Structure formats: structure tokens, C-alpha cells
Amino acid sequence: MGVNNIVALEMESTKAAKQKQYRIDNADAIKESKKKYRANNADTIKATMKQYRIDHKDALAAYRIDNKDAFAAYNREYAVKNKEKEAARDAQRIHCDACECEVNRSSKSKHSKTKKHLDSIAMIQNESPH
Ligand SMILES: [Zn+2]
Numbered sequence: 001m002g003v004n005n006i007v008a009l010e011m012e013s014t015k016a017a018k019q020k021q022y023r024i025d026n027a028d029a030i031k032e033s034k035k036k037y038r039a040n041n042a043d044t045i046k047a048t049m050k051q052y053r054i055d056h057k058d059a060l061a062a063y064r065i066d067n068k069d070a071f072a073a074y075n076r077e078y079a080v081k082n083k084e085k086e087a088a089r090d091a092q093r094i095h096c097d098a099c100e101c102e103v104n105r106s107s108k109s110k111h112s113k114t115k116k117h118l119d120s121i122a123m124i125q126n127e128s129p130h
Contacts, residue, residue: 098124 023030038045053060064071079086090106098120103111111117 096120 090104092105093102094105094108095101096103096108096111096117099111099117
């Protein structure tokens with residue numbers, strides 16, 4: 001290796017060290033800037049991620065199967081950690097526009113299959129001619 005190459009390598013490592021230091025010194029500003037970018041480009045990011053999931057559908061499905069146990073463990077841990085949060089969410093009251101009644105968030109799916117709800121929907125559809 002020639003002297004010039006060594007000098008070039010040293011310059012590279014100095015540059016990398018400086019960049020690393022910059023990232024440490026400006027961690028908050030960088031974080032803030034990234035946050036701003038994500039907020040300003042939310043739609044683009046969302047679309048890109050959606051396209052990624054479509055393009056890599058098979059690989060992602062395979063990954064889920066390969067890491068089935070890890071996913072299950074994560075979900076169990078999440079449920080334990082967020083027990084209260086989930087309970088509070090489930091207890092939220094949701095207004096059903098068709099029946100003009102309040103239902104628990106956790107029972108919303110069940111409510112939408114009840115006779116009362118289906119009758120209300122049918123009544124609304126009959127009232128407003130198409
Ligand atoms: Zn209803």
C-alpha cells in the first residue's frame with residue numbers, strides 16, 4: 001500500500017469520526033429534523049411502505065413463519081405490558097349512528113351482527129330511496 005493510500009485512509013477515518021461526533025453533538029436537532037420530515041412527508045412515506053409490503057409480500061410472510069415464536073412472544077409481552085391501556089380502550093363507548101345507541105368498543109364487532117343493528121340498518125336503507 002502506497003503512502004498516498006494510507007493518507008487517504010486516515011483522512012477517511014478522520015471524516016467518519018467527525019461525522020460520528022457531529023451526530024452525537026446534534027442528536028436532538030437531527031431527531032427534530034427527522035420528525036419534521038416524517039410529518040411533512042407522511043403520505044409519501046405511507047405509500048412507499050405500502051408498496052414495499054406489496055413488493056415483498058412473500059418474503060415478509062416467510063419471515064413471519066420463520067419467526068413465529070418470536071412474534072408470539074412479542075404479542076404476549078405486549079398484552080401484559082399494555083393490559084390497562086387495552087382495557088381502557090375496550091371500555092371506550094362508541095356511538096352507533098344506525099341504532100342511536102352507545103356500545104363498548106370491544107363489543108362493536110359483536111353489536112354490528114345483532115338483529116337490532118341489522119334492523120336499524122335495513123330501516124335506514126328503506127327510508128332513503130336510491
Ligand atoms: Zn347499531
